[in-house]
Amino acid sequence: xxxxxxxxxxxxxxxxxxxxxxxxxxxxxxxxxxxxxxxxxxxxxxxxxxxxxxxxxxxxxxxxxxxxxxxxxxxxxxxxxxxxxxxxxxxxxxxxxxxxxxxxxxxxxxxxxxxxxxxxxxxxxxxxxxxxxxxxxxxxxxxxxxxxxxxxxxxxxxxxxxxxxxxxxxxxxxxxxxxxxxxxxxxxxxxxxxxxxxxxxxxxxxxxxxxxxxxxxxxxxxxxxxxxxxxxxxxxxxxxxxxxxxxxxxxx
Numbered sequence: 001x002x003x004x005x006x007x008x009x010x011x012x013x014x015x016x017x018x019x020x021x022x023x024x025x026x027x028x029x030x031x032x033x034x035x036x037x038x039x040x041x042x043x044x045x046x047x048x049x050x051x052x053x054x055x056x057x058x059x060x061x062x063x064x065x066x067x068x069x070x071x072x073x074x075x076x077x078x079x080x081x082x083x084x085x086x087x088x089x090x091x092x093x094x095x096x097x098x099x100x101x102x103x104x105x106x107x108x109x110x111x112x113x114x115x116x117x118x119x120x121x122x123x124x125x126x127x128x129x130x131x132x133x134x135x136x137x138x139x140x141x142x143x144x145x146x147x148x149x150x151x152x153x154x155x156x157x158x159x160x161x162x163x164x165x166x167x168x169x170x171x172x173x174x175x176x177x178x179x180x181x182x183x184x185x186x187x188x189x190x191x192x193x194x195x196x197x198x199x200x201x202x203x204x205x206x207x208x209x210x211x212x213x214x215x216x217x218x219x220x221x222x223x224x225x226x227x228x229x230x231x232x233x234x235x236x237x238x239x240x241x242x243x244x245x246x247x248x249x250x251x252x
Contacts (some may be wrong), residue, residue, distance in 0.1 A: 024048035025078040027068065029055050030231040030246035031190075033087045033125075034075030038230065039182045040091055042223035044098050050230075052249045088121035091179040101179040103171055113171045113180065116164060120183050124157045128187055132194055147195075151202040154191070158208050165210035174217035182223075185215050189241045205239060215239050 024041065026048055028034030032055075041048050053059045053074050060072045068076045069085040076083050077090045084090050092114075095102035102117070103109040130136075131150045134143035161184060164172060171178045188211065191203045205212050215238035218224055228237060232245035244251055 020049055020078065022047040022049050023080055025051060027051045027053050027065070027074065027076040027078070029053050029074050029251065030249050031233070031244045031251035032074045033186075035227060035231060036087050036183050036186045037075050037077055037090050037094075038227050039186070039223045040094050040101060040179060042226045043177060043182070043221070044094065044100060046094075046098065054249060055252065056250055086121075087125070087183065088117055091183065092117070095179055101177075101182075109169065109171060112169065113178075116161070116172070117180050117183070119157075120161070120180060120187070124154070124161070124184075124187060127153055127157065128190065131199070132190070147199060151199075155202055155207070158188075158211065162208035162210045165208075165214060168210075172214070174213045177218060177221060177223075181214050181218060184211060185218050185238045188215060189238050192241050193243060212239065 024046060026034060026037055026041065028038065028050055029052065034053075038050075053065060055074075059065055060069075060074060065076075066072055068078070068083040071085065073085065075087065075090065076085045077094075079093075084093055092102065096105065103113050127150050131147055131154065134146045138146050170176050172180050188203075188205070188208075192200065192205070205215070219236060219238050224237065227233060228235070230247075232247060234242045234244070
């Protein structure tokens with residue numbers, strides 16, 4: 001199942017990347033948004049290759065990588081239909097192509113699932129990115145003002161998602177891992193780890209008990225075990241995360 005190559009080939013401007021021996025190639029960096037896609041691929045039991053995007057060398061800015069994703073963001077999933085980028089788009093494409101991870105297009109729950117998947121992508125993840133990288137959005141001397149405004153917003157976003165989880169829909173429950181569950185679990189991991197130490201007090205897993213139960217369940221899933229090994233995530237990557245110790249590359 002899952003990862004057939006740990007992707008020792010780093011993406012560089014002059015890299016030669018041979019034809020894939022599997023249907024999919026995931027361009028990733030440890031503990032980046034590509035982690036969500038790795039978990040989805042593992043969950044579905046799909047064979048795939050990996051290619052490390054060496055962030056320390058700014059490989060995401062090379063012409064080769066920009067040919068896959070003009071925005072220069074991670075991840076990209078190469079497929080028989082061409083490269084796909086944007087985390088939610090990849091998740092939805094995988095779900096619709098292979099079944100599982102999401103209600104089917106004709107399912108009555110489809111609209112509910114879609115609105116919360118894109119809430120997680122367009123609202124929660126977008127605000128989280130601003131918290132982590134405020135200098136990309138505002139002058140450096142105003143960064144803390146931006147962060148101060150984002151903390152309560154993020155807490156509100158999580159409260160909304162926890163209220164959804166409290167109703168235990170089959171597409172967001174401990175018993176049925178979904179694309180949305182994997183996506184939220186990774187984002188909550190990053191909330192606990194990556195803001196500056198002085199910026200973490202607003203986040204407590206105990207404030208969202210229904211989401212916490214989902215994260216606890218996902219930690220025992222075989223997909224999580226595979227990702228732990230591939231990216232050095234530690235034993236409790238969602239409920240009590242630590243900084244990764246990946247076999248290659250770096251999370252920053």
